[in-house]
Each structure stands twice: as C-alpha cells, then as structure tokens.
Amino acid sequence: MDIFTLLxxxxxGAAFFVVLRRLAVLExxxxxxxxxxxxLGERESRFVAPASxxxxxAADAVxxxxxxxxxxxxxxxxxxxxxxxxxxxxxxxAMRAPPSVNLESLIGxxxxxxxxxxxxxxxxxxxxxxxxxxxxxxxxxxxxxxxxFGAALIGASEAAxxxxxxxxxxxxxxxxxxxxxxxxxxxxxxxxxxxxxxxxLTAFVAVVIVTATAMGLALRHGPPTAVMAxxxxxxxxxxxxxxxxxxxxLLVYLGLFIAALFGLAIHRxxxxxxxxASVAGFGWVNFLIAALPGRGGDLSAVGAFxxxxxxxxxxxxxxxxxxxxxxxxxxxxxxxVQLLALAPSLExxxxxxxxxxxxxxxxxxxxxxxxxxxPAALAALGFxxxxxxxxxxxxxxxxxxxxxxxxxxxxxxxxxxxASRGRSWAVLALGGTAGPLLVAHxxxxxxxxxxxxxxxxxxxxxxxxxxAWRVRSEVGDPTLTAASLVTALLVALxxxxxxxxxxxxxxxxxVLLGLAGWARxxxxxxxxxxxxxxxxxxxxxxxxxxxxxAKLIATSLAGxxxxxxxxxxxxxxxxxLALPTAALLGIMPDPRQLGRARRLIGSLAIGVGILLxxxxxxxxxxxxxxxxxxxxxxxxxxxLSQACLASGWYLLRSGRxxxxxRVLFGLxxxxxxxxxxxxxxxxxxxxxxxxxxxxxxxVVHAVTAALWLWTVARIxxxxxxxxxxxxxxxxxxxxxxxxxxxxxxxxGTLENGGYSAALLGLxxxxxxxxxxxxxxxxxxxxxxxxxxxTFKVFLVDAAALDGMLRILSxxxxxxxxxxxxxxxxxxxxxxxxxxxxxxxxxxG
Numbered sequence: 041m042d043i044f045t046l047l048x049x050x051x052x053g054a055a056f057f058v059v060l061r062r063l064a065v066l067e068x069x070x071x072x073x074x075x076x077x078x079x080l081g082e083r084e085s086r087f088v089a090p091a092s093x094x095x096x097x098a099a100d101a102v103x104x105x106x107x108x109x110x111x112x113x114x115x116x117x118x119x120x121x122x123x124x125x126x127x128x129x130x131x132x133x134a135m136r137a138p139p140s141v142n143l144e145s146l147i148g149x150x151x152x153x154x155x156x157x158x159x160x161x162x163x164x165x166x167x168x169x170x171x172x173x174x175x176x177x178x179x180x181x182x183x184x185x186x187x188x189f190g191a192a193l194i195g196a197s198e199a200a201x202x203x204x205x206x207x208x209x210x211x212x213x214x215x216x217x218x219x220x221x222x223x224x225x226x227x228x229x230x231x232x233x234x235x236x237x238x239x240x241l242t243a244f245v246a247v248v249i250v251t252a253t254a255m256g257l258a259l260r261h262g263p264p265t266a267v268m269a270x271x272x273x274x275x276x277x278x279x280x281x282x283x284x285x286x287x288x289x290l291l292v293y294l295g296l297f298i299a300a301l302f303g304l305a306i307h308r309x310x311x312x313x314x315x316x317a318s319v320a321g322f323g324w325v326n327f328l329i330a331a332l333p334g335r336g337g338d339l340s341a342v343g344a345f346x347x348x349x350x351x352x353x354x355x356x357x358x359x360x361x362x363x364x365x366x367x368x369x370x371x372x373x374x375x376x377v378q379l380l381a382l383a384p385s386l387e388x389x390x391x392x393x394x395x396x397x398x399x400x401x402x403x404x405x406x407x408x409x410x411x412x413x414x415p416a417a418l419a420a421l422g423f424x425x426x427x428x429x430x431x432x433x434x435x436x437x438x439x440x441x442x443x444x445x446x447x448x449x450x451x452x453x454x455x456x457x458x459a460s461r462g463r464s465w466a467v468l469a470l471g472g473t474a475g476p477l478l479v480a481h482x483x484x485x486x487x488x489x490x491x492x493x494x495x496x497x498x499x500x501x502x503x504x505x506x507x508a509w510r511v512r513s514e515v516g517d518p519t520l521t522a523a524s525l526v527t528a529l530l531v532a533l534x535x536x537x538x539x540x541x542x543x544x545x546x547x548x549x550x551v552l553l554g555l556a557g558w559a560r561x562x563x564x565x566x567x568x569x570x571x572x573x574x575x576x577x578x579x580x581x582x583x584x585x586x587x588x589x590a591k592l593i594a595t596s597l598a599g600x601x602x603x604x605x606x607x608x609x610x611x612x613x614x615x616x617l618a619l620p621t622a623a624l625l626g627i628m629p630d631p632r633q634l635g636r637a638r639r640l641i642g643s644l645a646i647g648v649g650i651l652l653x654x655x656x657x658x659x660x661x662x663x664x665x666x667x668x669x670x671x672x673x674x675x676x677x678x679x680l681s682q683a684c685l686a687s688g689w690y691l692l693r694s695g696r697x698x699x700x701x702r703v704l705f706g707l708x709x710x711x712x713x714x715x716x717x718x719x720x721x722x723x724x725x726x727x728x729x730x731x732x733x734x735x736x737x738x739v740v741h742a743v744t745a746a747l748w749l750w751t752v753a754r755i756x757x758x759x760x761x762x763x764x765x766x767x768x769x770x771x772x773x774x775x776x777x778x779x780x781x782x783x784x785x786x787x788g789t790l791e792n793g794g795y796s797a798a799l800l801g802l803x804x805x806x807x808x809x810x811x812x813x814x815x816x817x818x819x820x821x822x823x824x825x826x827x828x829x830t831f832k833v834f835l836v837d838a839a840a841l842d843g844m845l846r847i848l849s850x851x852x853x854x855x856x857x858x859x860x861x862x863x864x865x866x867x868x869x870x871x872x873x874x875x876x877x878x879x880x881x882x883x884g
Contacts, residue, residue: 186227193220287338302356311362318353350375372416388431393443432483448476466519494537501530515564549623569635582616599719674727678741684708742769
C-alpha cells in the first residue's frame with residue numbers, strides 16, 4: 041500500500057497545483073476583460089447623455105476626434121424634448137465586481153472540491169483495507185469492488201459533465217475522473233503486486249488500457265486528469281515488474297506512451313506536459329542504466345530509446361508553444377549526457393557511437409532550421425571530445441577512430457558551410473576541424489605515423505586558414521582571432537611531426553613570424569597580440585634549458601669565478617631558445633606587434649637574448665681553471681661590461697629602442713658595481729689587469745665607463761655616475777702605477793699621497809671647468825671632492841708624515857686652498873649672466 045499511497049499523493053498534489061495555476065491565470069484574464077467592458081460603457085454613456093442647463097457647453101466637452109452623431113429626426117426630437125432629462129439618460133448597467141483571489145475564495149471555493157476528490161479515493165482505499173483487516177471479503181472480491189469503485193467514479197465524471205447543476209463547474213467532473221483513474225491504478229497494484237491474481241503481462245496490458253483511458257479523459261477534462269495519466273503511465277511498469285516481459289517491450293511501451301503524451305501536449309498546448317514526459321522518460325533511462333549492468337543487448341536498446349526521446353522531445357516542446365530557449369534545449373543536452381553515461385556500458389562500440397552521431401546530426405539539423413538550438417550543437421561538440429577522450433584511453437578502440445573522423449566531418453562541414461550565419465557556426469567549424477584530431481593525436485599517437493599526423497594537421501590548418509581568410513575584413517570579429525590561433529596551433533603541430541624533438545622551436549618560430557605577417561595583412565588589432573603565444577610556448581618547451589640558465593645566473597651572481605662550468609650544452613640550448621627569440625626580436629621594430637603584452641614579452645625576449653649572447657661570449661676564452669681566471673678573468677668581465685655599455689649607449693644616443701638601451705646600459709653599470717667593485721674586486725681577488733701604466737685593462741675599463749656616462753648624460757644620475765667612475769679611474773690609475781699587473785697588496789705612503797694629489801687635481805679641474813663653462817654640477821662636484829681631499833689630508837695623510845714632510849704638506853695645502861678661495865670668491869662676485877642664472881636655477 042505504500043507505493044499506492046505515494047502515487048496517490050503525488051497525483052493529487054500535482055493536479056491541485058496545475059489547476060490552481062490555470063484558474064488564477066483565467067481569473068486574471070476575466071478581470072481584464074470586465075474592466076475593459078466597464079470603460080467602454082462609461083465612454084458610451086458620456087456620448088449618449090444630452091446637454092443640460094448646468095452644462096451649456098457640453099458639446100464642447102465632446103472630443104473633437106470623435107465623429108458627430110447625425111441629428112435625430114423631428115418627431116424623435118420633439119418626443120425627446122417632452123421627456124425629462126432624467127428619463128433621457130440611459131439606465132446604468134449593473135456591473136458585477138470581478139472576483140478577487142483571496143484567502144476566502146481559496147479556502148471556500150477551491151480547496152474543498154479537490155480535497156473531496158482525494159477523500160473519495162481514500163474512502164475506497166480505506167474501505168478495501170477495512171475489508172482486509174476484518175476478513176469480510178476475499179482478495180478477488182476486494183479487487184473487483186475496487187475496480188467497480190474506480191469505474192463508478194469515471195462514470196460519475198461523465199454524468200457531471202452532462203448534469204445541468206454541475207455542468208457549469210468543470211472541476212466536479214475533473215475531480216471525479218482523476219479519482220477514478222487513481223482508483224483503477226490502485227486496483228491493478230493490488231491485483232498484481234499484493235494478491236498475484238493476474239500475471240505480470242496481464243497487469244501490464246491492463247495498465248496500458250487504464251493509461252489510454254486516462255489520456256482520453258484528459259482531452260475532455262483537462263490538466264488534472266492528464267497529470268494522473270502521466271503518473272500512472274510511467275509507474276505502470278513498476279506494478280507488473282519492469283523486466284517481466286523483457287526490456288524491449290518495456291521500451292516500446294514507454295516510447296508509445298511518451299509519444300501519446302507529446303501528441304496530447306501539442307493538441308492542447310500544454311508545454312508542461314511535454315516537459316514532464318521528457319523528464320520522466322530520462323528518469324526511466326537512468327533507472328535502466330543502473331538496473332541493467334553488464335547487459336549489453338538491453339543497454340543498446342536503452343541507447344536507441346534515449347536518442348529517439350531526445351530528438352522527439354526537442355521537436356515536441358516548440359510545437360506546444362514553449363518559448364523558453366533553455367527548456368527547448370534541455371532534451372538534447374540531456375540526451376548527450378545520457379549517451380555519455382551509457383557509452384562505457386556499451387564498451388564505446390560502434391552502436392554507442394551511432395547513437396551519438398545520430399543525435400549530433402539531429403542537433404545540427406535543428407540548429408540549421410532554427411538558431412535557437414545552436415547551444416545544443418555546441419554542447420554536442422563538447423560531449424564528442426569527452427566521449428572520444430574516454431574511448432581512446434580504452435585498450436579496445438576499434439570503432440572510435442572511424443567514428444571520431446565521421447563526427448569531425450559532420451561538425452566541420454556544417455560549420456564551414458554555415459559560418460557566415462554567425463560566430464556559433466564558426467566555433468563549430470573550428471572545433472569540428474581541430475578538436476577531434478587534436479584529441480586523437482594526444483590520446484592515441486600510435487594510431488598513425490608522425491608524418492600522417494602531420495599531413496592531417498596541415499590539412500586541418502588549411503581549412504581553418506580558409507575560414508580566417510573569409511572573415512579577414514571583420515577586424516573586430518573574434519572569429520578572425522580564433523581561426524588564426526587554431527590555424528597557428530595546427531601548423532606548429534603539423535610541422536613538428538617532420539622534425540626531431542629537439543627542433544620544436546623551429547615550427548614555433550615560423551608560426552610566430554607567420555602570425556606577425558598575417559596581423560599586418562589583416563590589420564586587426566587583436567591579431568597583433570597572437571605572436572606572443574608561440575613564443576611563450578617555446579619558453580615552456582625549453583623549461584629545462586631555461587632552468588639551467590637560471591642556475592648559471594645564480595652561480596655567477598654569487599661570485600663564482602668559474603661560471604663557464606655551469607653553462608648548459610649548446611646543442612640543447614640554442615635550438616630551443618635562439619630561433620624563437622630571434623624571430624620575436626625581429627618583429628619588434630613594428631610597434632603594433634604583441635599588443636598590450638609588448639612590454640612583458642619583449643622584456644622576456646631581451647632577457648633571453650642577453651643570456652644567449654652571454655653564453656656565446658663565455659665560449660671565447662673558456663675560463664675553466666683558477667689560474668686561467670687569475671690571468672684573464674678581469675679582461676673577460678671588462679669586455680662583457682663594455683659591450684653592454686657601448687650597445688646601450690648607442691641605442692640611447694640614437695633614440696631607437698630606448699627601453700632596450702636602458703636595460704643594456706644599466707646591466708653594464710650593474711656588472712661594474714657588483715662584480716668589479718664588490719665581489720671580484722681585483723684589489724682583493726688576484727686578477728691580472730696588465731703591467732703598462734694607463735694602458736691596462738683596469739684603467740681603460742674605468743675611464744671608458746666614465747666616458748659612456750659623461751657623454752650620454754640624459755639625467756642627473758648619469759652625471760653623478762660619471763663623476764664617481766672618474767674618481768674610480770684615478771684611484772685605479774694610482775693603484776696600478778704602484779702595484780703593476782696584480783692590484784692586491786697593502787697601501788704604501790707613496791700610493792696614499794698619489795691618491796690625494798690625483799683627487800686634488802681632479803677637484804681643481806672640475807672647479808675650473810665649472811667656472812669657465814658655467815656648469816653648476818661641475819662646480820658643486822669640485823667643491824665636494826675638494827672637501828673630501830682636505831679631510832683626507834688632515835686626518836689620514838698628516839698622521840703618516842713626520843718632520844719637514846708634514847710641514848711642507850700643510851704649507852702646500854694651505855697655499856692651494858687660499859688660492860682656490862680667492863679665485864672662487866672673484867667668480868662669485870661677478871655679475872651673473874641671464875644664461876648662467878637660468879642654468880643655476882634649473883640645476884639647483
């Protein structure tokens with residue numbers, strides 16, 4: 041009895057909800073019609089009423105847009121004048137207020153009748169139960185009485201439709217018919233499941249007859265009876281045992297029943313009924329998939345039923361007047377999901393693929409007829425890729441390659457032919473052309489030889505390139521960008537099949553150049569960003585060489601004197617990085633290339649290029665031993681730094697590639713500060729610089745670096761750096777003159793005095809040049825350096841001298857300082873020229 045009670049409650053609840061909703065809509069429409077009738081009556085009375093003494097200008101009140109009524113004949117006019125005005129006015133019509141939906145009408149007018157119907161069903165149920173518990177009647181008699189009770193309720197519903205007292209309220213007949221159908225379903229449940237009075241096949245046939253009767257009554261009585269037929273029809277196989285007569289007859293019954301429900305829904309315009317039938321049908325599919333594991337033959341029939349259900353539901357829902365696009369798409373998507381769940385049970389065989397391909401073809405056909413179904417076609421393409429992936433990872437995949445090829449042709453051909461209709465068709469074209477091929481290549485590369493994969497991918501690339509060429513004039517269309525990108529991907533993979541694995545960067549470099557050229561031809565802004573993608577792919581493919589380069593840089597920055605030993609093998613490094621980096625740097629002169637990613641990707645390419653040049657430069661001297669480093673380490677480092685400074689200086693002076701120029705120039709200065717002055721200072725770490733005074737590596741290196749800074753001089757920091765490097769050059773000159781090739785060793789008295797003399801001379805030169813040329817920065821630098829030299833002489837040099845040397849040093853310093861003060865005071869006393877004032881104001 042539990043199943044019967046559940047079915048009864050569901051049926052009554054669903055019928056109650058549907059009828060309430062339909063009645064509410066009907067009452068709203070009636071209320072609108074009655075209000076419209078009231079307004080029309082008021083307008084008519086305003087035109088019929090005559091003018092009175094109180095309204096002498098009543099004629100003026102009549103809107104000019106209304107046509108004037110013809111004058112009455114004389115006799116009627118006289119009779120009308122003899123009657124008082126009150127009798128002239130038409131009697132107002134009594135309008136009944138439209139019924140309102142409130143708690144009173146709901147409880148008093150709607151609920152009782154449906155509760156009464158449920159009470160009738162429960163009365164029969166409890167009557168049978170009472171007879172069972174009391175032992176008054178046998179099983180056969182009880183079943184017969186229950187059947188007679190249901191038939192009597194159905195007969196009473198027909199009588200209620202004809203009896204004058206109840207004919208005006210169709211709900212009475214609806215309640216009686218619904219209660220009768222529910223009683224008959226309960227009777228069959230008792231006869232088959234409880235008492236086993238009839239065989240399962242007989243019970244199934246009887247349920248079909250009851251369901252057909254219910255659908256016939258639904259045409260006469262409306263939605264409540266249709267709901268009862270829906271519930272009973274789908275629950276009928278459970279009464280007799282769903283596999284009692286086999287899965288084939290069950291599916292035939294379900295198919296015929298759902299078709300009948302679709303027909304009823306189309307005839308009456310009940311979209312909810314078609315949707316409910318579809319949901320129940322897919323519910324049965326899920327139930328059978330779970331209940332029939334390992335039964336391939338039965339599951340094949342379930343797959344065919346799923347395919348037909350999805351197609352028929354997609355055709356039936358629009359015919360019922362359903363306008364919600366997602367509801368109309370739902371059956372197709374649900375069908376693909378069910379077939380995807382069913383495919384493993386069918387071992388991804390030809391039958392499973394045939395179901396999918398037929399349903400995919402139906403989705404494409406519906407999309408061709410009406411664009412509303414395009415999302416379902418896109419979903420079909422997505423499910424194709426998932427199904428293909430799952431099938432190709434199986435050990436047995438005999439039918440999958442051919443099925444994937446057919447599906448690819450199906451989507452690709454339809455997509456390319458209809459690509460002019462919109463973006464969704466273009467997506468189908470690109471996805472159908474590239475998707476199945478790429479999935480097959482990734483999941484089962486052993487299916488074909490590499491050359492065969494390459495030819496197929498190049499052919500697919502040609503199809504996608506043709507689509508890109510067709511839409512090249514639509515510069516803002518994402519289809520152009522997508523087609524170009526898919527073409528590039530297929531070309532890169534296709535060319536890679538004909539090359540060794542170490543040369544993967546070659547097709548990526550070719551694709552990069554091709555995308556850059558295509559962007560210049562099409563002149564679409566979005567295309568200029570695409571060359572960044574193959575370069576990023578090349579960097580990802582070269583992850584191991586890049587990791588080794590990063591290790592090399594870390595070793596070098598840590599102060600390792602022999603970084604050459606950490607350089608990766610050139611045969612692994614350059615094929616992977618040099619070609620794409622050179623290609624990217626080659627397109628950089630066009631400022632449109634790389635789009636918004638220009639700064640980021642350009643910086644990466646410049647960084648990789650500098651690393652490659654560094655690796656090549658390290659191959660010249662190949663410093664591999666400490667002895668080799670002591671003799672040539674400083675020379676090699678100075679040459680590398682000078683190369684960075686010179687190239688950066690040239691770019692900054694020429695005004696081209698300013699960002700690259702700043703990077704190179706800054707890198708050269710960083711190398712001098714980090715390596716030459718801090719980590720590997722030749723005054724601390726033994727390194728040969730040359731034995732010739734002035735013309736040695738240390739002096740030339742420092743002087744040249746200072747000259748680069750003084751001559752570029754674009755910002756104050758450049759001038760400050762030039763001044764500091766000039767001081768370093770003088771110190772290095774004195775150090776080398778006193779120590780020779782190796783700069784290590786203690787500072788002697790002569791060397792210390794040489795530092796003071798050289799710095800004092802430089803300070804005097806800067807003061808003289810600043811005064812004569814009117815350069816404010818040089819004057820300040822000279823004064824600052826002079827102050828430092830003075831403190832050095834008093835605090836350091838004087839402490840190391842005795843006797844006459846100390847006296848002479850202080851005497852010379854005093855004379856020099858007095859002379860400098862006298863000359864500088866005369867300079868300050870001069871009247872300033874406008875130019876010098878302006879310069880001082882700017883520099884200050």
